[in-house]
Amino acid sequence: xxxxxxxxxxxxxxxxxxxxxxxxxxxxxxxxxxxxxxxxxxxxxxxxxxxxxxxxxxxxxxxxxxxxxxxxxxxxxxxxxxxxxxxxxxxxxxxxxxxxxxxxxxxxxxxxxxxxxxxxxxxxxxxxxxxxxxxxxxxxxxxxxxxxxxxxxxxxxxxxxxxxxxxxxxxxxxxxxxxxxxxxxxxxxxxxxxxxxxxxxxxxxxxxxxxxxxxxxxxxxxxxxxxxxxxxxxxxxxxxxxxxxxxxxxxxxxxxxxxxxxxxxxxxxxxxxxxxxxxxxxxxxxxxx
DNA sequence: GCCCAGGATATCG
DNA sequence: CGATATCATGGG
Numbered sequence: 001x002x003x004x005x006x007x008x009x010x011x012x013x014x015x016x017x018x019x020x021x022x023x024x025x026x027x028x029x030x031x032x033x034x035x036x037x038x039x040x041x042x043x044x045x046x047x048x049x050x051x052x053x054x055x056x057x058x059x060x061x062x063x064x065x066x067x068x069x070x071x072x073x074x075x076x077x078x079x080x081x082x083x084x085x086x087x088x089x090x091x092x093x094x095x096x097x098x099x100x101x102x103x104x105x106x107x108x109x110x111x112x113x114x115x116x117x118x119x120x121x122x123x124x125x126x127x128x129x130x131x132x133x134x135x136x137x138x139x140x141x142x143x144x145x146x147x148x149x150x151x152x153x154x155x156x157x158x159x160x161x162x163x164x165x166x167x168x169x170x171x172x173x174x175x176x177x178x179x180x181x182x183x184x185x186x187x188x189x190x191x192x193x194x195x196x197x198x199x200x201x202x203x204x205x206x207x208x209x210x211x212x213x214x215x216x217x218x219x220x221x222x223x224x225x226x227x228x229x230x231x232x233x234x235x236x237x238x239x240x241x242x243x244x245x246x247x248x249x250x251x252x253x254x255x256x257x258x259x260x261x262x263x264x265x266x267x268x269x270x271x272x273x274x275x276x277x278x279x280x281x282x283x284x285x286x287x288x289x
Numbered sequence: 290g291c292c293c294a295g296g297a298t299a300t301c302g
Numbered sequence: 303c304g305a306t307a308t309c310a311t312g313g314g
Contacts, residue, residue, distance in 0.1 A: 122295085129294040132312045178310050180297080222297045246295040285295075 004084045006106025007047040009286075013110050016289050019134040021141045021156045022117075031058065033148055033155035034073055034113075036066050040157065042150055043070060058150060079109040082237070087276045094272050096254055100283040109282045111232055115199040116192050117158040118233035119218075122225040123184045124177070130246075139175040140185075164189035184220025191218055199233065208236040231278035240270055240277035250284035 008028070015025035023032040029046040042059040055074055062070065075081055091098040112118040120140065125133040144159035144167075167189075169182035177185070191197035197218065202211040208230055215226040223243060230239035241247065248260040251269065255261065261269075273280050 123297095125294090126296040127294065127309090128296095128311070129313055131294095131314095133295080135312080176311070180309060184297085220297070224296055228295075241295070244295045245293085249295095281295095288295090 001051050001053060002080060002082075002084075004088070004106060005078070005080060005108055007045075007053060007078075009104055009107035010078050010110060012289065013107070013286055017130070017134045019131075019138045021138045021145075021154075022158060024153060024155070031150075031155065033157055034070075035157060036069050036073075040146070040148060041066065041070060042148060042155055043074075045074060059148065073113060076113055076235075077111055079111055079235070082108065082235075084108075084279075087279055090273060090276060096251070096269060097273065097276075097280060099254060100280065100287065104283060104286050107283060107286055109231070109235075109237065109279060111235060113233070114158055115197070115202070115229070115233055116161040116164075116189065118229045119188045119192075119221070119225070120158070120164075120185055122228045122232075123181055123188070123220055125228075126181070126225065136175065136177055136181070140172070140177075143175060161189040161192035165193035180220070187219050188221075202234060208234065208239065211236075212239075227278070231281065237279045238275050238277050240273075240281050242266065242270070244281070246288055247281055247284050250287045254284075254287065 011025050011028065011030060014020070014023060014030055023030055029044055031042065031044045033040055033042045040059070041057055041062065044056045044058055046054045046056070048054050053074070055070055057070070087097070088101065091101050112121065121133075121137060124136045124140070128136075141156050141158060144163050145156045147154040147156045149155075164185060167186055169179055169186065172182035172185065173179065188197070197214070202214060205211050205214070211234060212226050212230060215221050215229060216223070221229075224241045227239040227241040230236035231241070242263070245260075248266065251266060252260045270277050270280075
């Protein structure tokens with residue numbers, strides 16, 4: 001376990017919404033259902049001793065190969081393999097970074113493994129407040145995802161792209177998605193289901209700028225959504241959703257300003273964060289909880 | 290009732 | 303290319 005990691009910080013972020021359908025935080029542990037090849041694995045993550053993490057499968061045994069997949073999943077989910085030295089080096093000469101690192105020591109990016117899920121979450125979050133975005137998200141999951149019951153609670157898997165690809169906007173409208181969000185989601189689902197869009201393909205470019213261009217070709221994916229997905233799903237820690245009003249507000253609070261800084265000031269600030277703009281964006285999101 | 294919210298797109302000058 | 307209109311709905 002890296003020294004610059006505090007599991008409790010992950011839990012705070014994971015517990016930010018009571019409507020979150022895809023994992024459940026309960027005190028000092030989190031439970032989550034994931035697809036693992038031929039079966040679904042419900043696992044529990046806990047920190048019995050500082051500096052360690054314990055992964056336990058709750059719904060049956062795991063073969064060695066599944067165990068490896070599970071460990072890999074967790075390492076990606078909580079961004080455990082990242083060397084944050086570069087980020088910490090920024091702090092001494094940047095009051096914003098210093099304040100964030102002091103405020104949330106050991107916080108690491110919480111990633112979204114599934115590309116379809118990440119894109120949907122971003123699209124649902126476009127131009128609406130987070131609370132409403134969670135409401136839409138939960139409705140989509142509960143309408144088209146799979147769930148497994150454990151210990152009196154449902155654990156959900158995000159819907160598969162193939163499922164949503166077969167829907168019509170009229171199917172999603174009753175969930176109170178706007179006509180546009182419905183179209184965007186279905187379009188993204190079709191792109192992924194038909195393999196025109198694929199996470200491995202995006203990572204395979206070996207250059208996040210190319211992945212970004214590819215994402216921007218998708219209808220409904222603009223600069224904000226592309227950056228958000230690059231950060232949360234693809235792990236591009238320099239991807240900064242510049243147009244994000246939430247980030248603007250986080251920076252305003254941090255600087256103790258009455259009004260949001262304009263785009264030029266934000267660009268100037270972010271200019272000092274080269275290589276780590278996305279990670280700092282995640283810390284800024286955290287500061288809004 | 291009003292303003293805001295983790296935007297994207299089409300259209301215009 | 304930059305500014306503007308439109309979408310469209312809940313939260314506070």
